[in-house]
Amino acid sequence: MLNRRDMLVGGAAAALAGSISETRAQVIATAAQGQRAISVLSDGAFEMPRSMLARDIPIETIAQATGAAGPSTSVLNVTxxxxxxxxIVFDCGSGSNFLPGTGKLGASLEAAGIAPDSVTHVLFTHLHPDHFWGALDDFDTPLFPNARWHADxxxxxxxTDAKVYEKLSEDRHAFAAGAQRIVKALGETLELHDAGSEWIPGVAAFDTAGHTPGHVSFELKDASGPVFVLGDALTHKIASFAHPEWRPTSDHDADLAVATRRRLLDRAATEKAQVIGYHLEGGIGRVERAGNAYRFATPG
Structure with a gap:
């Protein structure tokens, strides 16, 4: 069994983070959808090199486009x-085995008045550590004891493929080891689904592969308008919108991820959907067209 030191030394920290940012547990945003309520909860934040926002783009260009030099802060938003x-919870944070500055979902749930044993469903956009490792608590038991768990x-x-390590760079091997451990621990409570269908009534998954091979996003259907829970289909509040053609180093299939971003941005802008991105500061916003690209517009 991997412990925290094994996971960090194994490369998860090096793959996604530079220096670490501390963020207090909190409720980032709330919204109503008809008679239903949405809360965006913080699992913390970490900092990563700004160069990770785009492969083969000069760091000076990235800094100019994003309005800042130095590390980029990546927030973790659990819906x-x-x-x-x-x-219903979408993704469940990174738990205590990922990085300092993350793993704050438990405190944020408490701040929002949501008891872990009241959670009925957990739906995963994908199985990267900062989305999946929080499924287990410090005692390696499910964080939400009464929930059904759902994944693509x-x-x-x-x-979980025995040959997955051959498909990954060495610094991502800990990602696979952690995912396999948690899938095994969840056992029969983890239900598998296909994109393009309702996973639970009123919540449909749609294909946004590229960041990972089976990445999905979710649409919450309501007469008041759609809400998209995007996971990591869009990961930066400026770069993902103004430069969807950029290829972040965290995307498994960079070319597919670019095609997915373009399609997703066009759809969200056309349908005037509210969107929630796991790493988008501000939590809930909308996609607006800006010339030949887009921007992330948040209330206020």
Whole structure:
């Protein structure tokens, strides 16, 4: 069994973070969708080299486009959706085994008045550490003891493939080891689904592969308008919108991720959807067209 030191030394920290930013547990944003409530909760934040925002783009160009030099802060936004007697969580943070500055979901749930045993469903966009490792608490038991867990079958198949290590750089091997451990621990409570269908009533998954092989985003359907929970299909509040053609180093299939971003941005702008990105500061916003590109518009 991997412990925290094994995971960090194994490369997860080097792959995604430079210096670490401390962020207090908090409720980032709230919104109503008809008779249903949405809360965006913080799992903390970390800092990563700004060069990770785009492969083969000069750092000076990245700094100018994003309005800052030095490390880029990446926030972790966990979405909670309450409808009737259901409490649905999208991704579940990084837990205590990832990076300092992260793993604050438990405190944020408490701040929002959401008891872990009240959560009925957890839906994963993908199985990267900062989205999946929080599924287990410090005692290696499920954080949400009464929940059903849901993931894309392509995503689970990729990370649990015996040959997955041959498909990954060495600094990503800990990602696979952690995913395999948690999939095994969740056992039969982890339900596998296909993109393009409702995973639970009122919540449909749609394909946004590229960041990972089985990455999905979710649409919350309501007469008041759609809400998209995007995971890591869009990961930076400026770069992902103004330069969807850039190829972040964290994307597994960079070319597919570019095509996915372009399609997603066009759809979100056309449908005037509210969007929630896991790493987008501000939590909830909308995609607006800006010349030949886009921008992330948040309330206020």
């Amino acid at each position: 909670c959706f309450r409808q009737g007697d259901q409490v 079958r392509r995503e689970v198949a990729f990370w």
